[in-house]
Amino acid sequence: MREIALYIHVPFCIQKCRYCDFVSYPYLQPESISDYFKVLTQELQIRTENDKLQNVVLKSIYFGGGTPSLVSPEILNDFLLLLRQNFRFSESIEITVEANPGTLNSKKIREFAHLGVNRLSIGIQSFQNRFLSFLGRAYREKEVHNLLTELIDTGLFLNWSFDLMYGLPFQTFSDWKKEMEHLLMYQPPHFSLYNLTLSHQVPLRIFLKKHLALFPGQDWEASIYRWTQQILRKYGYRRYEISNFAKPGYECLHNLTYWRNQEYLGLGVSSSSYLGGIRMRNASTLSHYQKRIKNCQSPVVTKDILNLKQKLAEEMILALRTSEGVETEKLFKTYPESLVQEKLIQLEDFAQSHFIHEREGRWILTSRGTLIANQLFLEILD
Numbered sequence: 442m443r444e445i446a447l448y449i450h451v452p453f454c455i456q457k458c459r460y461c462d463f464v465s466y467p468y469l470q471p472e473s474i475s476d477y478f479k480v481l482t483q484e485l486q487i488r489t490e491n492d493k494l495q496n497v498v499l500k501s502i503y504f505g506g507g508t509p510s511l512v513s514p515e516i517l518n519d520f521l522l523l524l525r526q527n528f529r530f531s532e533s534i535e536i537t538v539e540a541n542p543g544t545l546n547s548k549k550i551r552e553f554a555h556l557g558v559n560r561l562s563i564g565i566q567s568f569q570n571r572f573l574s575f576l577g578r579a580y581r582e583k584e585v586h587n588l589l590t591e592l593i594d595t596g597l598f599l600n601w602s603f604d605l606m607y608g609l610p611f612q613t614f615s616d617w618k619k620e621m622e623h624l625l626m627y628q629p630p631h632f633s634l635y636n637l638t639l640s641h642q643v644p645l646r647i648f649l650k651k652h653l654a655l656f657p658g659q660d661w662e663a664s665i666y667r668w669t670q671q672i673l674r675k676y677g678y679r680r681y682e683i684s685n686f687a688k689p690g691y692e693c694l695h696n697l698t699y700w701r702n703q704e705y706l707g708l709g710v711s712s713s714s715y716l717g718g719i720r721m722r723n724a725s726t727l728s729h730y731q732k733r734i735k736n737c738q739s740p741v742v743t744k745d746i747l748n749l750k751q752k753l754a755e756e757m758i759l760a761l762r763t764s765e766g767v768e769t770e771k772l773f774k775t776y777p778e779s780l781v782q783e784k785l786i787q788l789e790d791f792a793q794s795h796f797i798h799e800r801e802g803r804w805i806l807t808s809r810g811t812l813i814a815n816q817l818f819l820e821i822l823d
Contacts, residue, residue, distance in 0.1 A: 444531065445494070445716070446501040446698040447524070449481065450709030451509040452727060455543065459577035459648075462640040464711040465507045466727060477709075477727075478516050482523060483734045484708050489527055491739050492716050494706065499528045501535040501695035508564075510540035514552035521556055535600075535694040537562055540588075543580040547591040554597040560693075562631075563588065563603040568623040569616065572609050577644075589627050600691055602631035607669075608662045609637055610648075610655040617665055621672060628676070630691035634669060634684050636662050663812045670808065681764045683811050700763045702756045710740075718752070720745040753780050758818045761797075766805030784821065791817060 453468040468474070489495060502524065504512070517538075524530075537560040538553060545561075553561075567573050570582050592598060605620050624632060637656075639646045649656065657665075670680055678686040682700060685693065698705050707714045707723065710730040714721040723740040724730040733740045747755065753776045760767045767788070772781045788804045791797040796810035796817060806814060 442498050442529075443496065443704075444498045444500045446503070446695050446703070446705040447499050447528075448503045448505060448695070448705060448707040448709075448712055449509075449520075450707065450712045451477070451504055451507040451512060452710050453477070453511055454506065454508045455511075455541075455579040456577065459575075459645045460637060460639055460643055461577075462643050463507065464725060464727075468508070468511055471513070474512055475516055478512075478520055480731050480734045481520065481708055483737075484740055485523065485527060487734070487737070487739050488706065488708065488714075492706070492714075494528070494716075497528055498531050499524065499534060500531045501698060502537070503695040504538045506539055508541050508544055509538050510544040510549070512538075514549065514556060517553070517558075518556050535560055537693070537695060539564060541578075541580065542584040542588045545588055547595055550592055550595050551597060554595070559598070560600040561592065561598055561602070562633075562693075563592075563601065565603045566606045567609070568605075568620055572606075572612070572616075575609065576606070593627070599630065601629055602633060602693070603627075603629050604633035604635060606635050606637055607665050608657055610652065612657055614665070617669075621669065625672075625676060631685070631687045631693060632673070632678065634666070634686065636666075666812065667808065679764070683762050683806075683814055697763075700759045701765075702759050714741070718746070720747070749776055750780055752776070753784060754821050757784060757821055761804070761806055761814070761818070761821075764805065766800075766803040769802050769804070787821060 450464070451474070452463075452465045453474060454465045455468055457465060457467070466473075502521075504517075521536075536558045538558050539562045541564050545563075550561075565585055566576055566578060568582055568585055573581060589603075592601060603624075605624065607617055607620075639649050670686075673680070673686050677688055679689065680686050681692050682696070685696065687693070702715075704716050705714060706716060707721075710723060710727050711725045712723045721741045722743045724733055724742050729742075730740050733742075753772070756775075757767050757772075769781075769785070772784070788797055788799075791810065792799060792804075795807055796813065797804050798807055799805075806817075810817060
């Protein structure tokens with residue numbers, strides 16, 4: 442039976458963070474979310490037909506954003522029921538809702554759990570008010586602690602995650618040590634670690650250009666990343682992807698679908714899909730997305746059909762992000778031998794520089810390699 446993952450983009454936030462380049466809009470009134478889910482319902486019908494998804498099994502559902510925890514339990518329940526009517530659910534399905542402090546309390550946590558949501562991913566970024574203010578987050582440290590305490594006290598979610606950000610202006614090792622102390626106090630089963638990356642269209646990009654000296658720099662970020670890995674390893678966390686750490690058995694099934702280059706359907710404005718070897722992307726503005734759906738058109742505006750060389754490079758890059766690495770035997774089974782041999786020469790060159798090592802037929806990034814992973818990936822794409 443064909444299994445896929447499902448991503449649903451919920452593009453509403455209390456306020457736009459200063460570093461965020463995801464498609465999101467201010468949450469002004471409850472009707473905006475209910476109206477949006479009506480359009481999502483129409484898209485589901487269109488995509489199921491167009492992409493021939495009538496008999497697939499969902500192995501994971503991920504509500505991302507934006508701030509999906511703004512969605513009411515009633516709306517979420519109706520949409521999950523609709524999904525059950527259209528697809529089979531895997532017996533071990535993972536259903537994740539992204540949440541931000543200030544939008545979730547113990548009542549809503551209980552209601553989400555009752556609906557079948559079995560994983561929460563909480564966007565914390567920092568436990569320190571001055572960094573939260575700088576990033577433009579809509580909550581403060583007290584709300585972070587309140588949410589995590591309520592979540593743990595309910596005892597309803599064994600599988601949950603939060604993320605922290607490093608590389609912020611004026612951030613010192615002492616500041617980062619405080620963040621890690623809070624992490625180890627709560628010990629989430631899963632943890633994501635991101636350095637501050639600013640695209641050209643976000644407000645903080647202007648600040649970066651004017652005040653570059655206030656940011657810690659790449660050497661500092663590399664030392665923080667290495668130190669954090671060492672600490673997390675002592676507490677039973679395993680790095681299973683460049684930015685993601687988990688206790689055994691708590692790896693994010695949905696994200697593993699991406700990194701294993703497996704199929705997924707994306708619903709909602711700006712969502713991406715990968716089905717039948719074709720990469721697709723929905724309209725990137727809410728007005729354009731809604732207009733296409735209301736005209737009974739698919740919201741997909743771009744389709745990329747990769748050639749074998751592109752597919753091979755993409756699969757290798759995704760696999761190298763993970764601790765599973767690139768499996769040589771699988772490549773030879775899937776792609777022409779000449780293409781694989783060409784890429785293996787690249788991996789051998791990386792290995793000589795100690796960026797990659799080979800173990801039992803798999804090529805895996807070393808700790809040193811993770812620090813320059815994007816440079817290595819660009820070389821693989823050439």
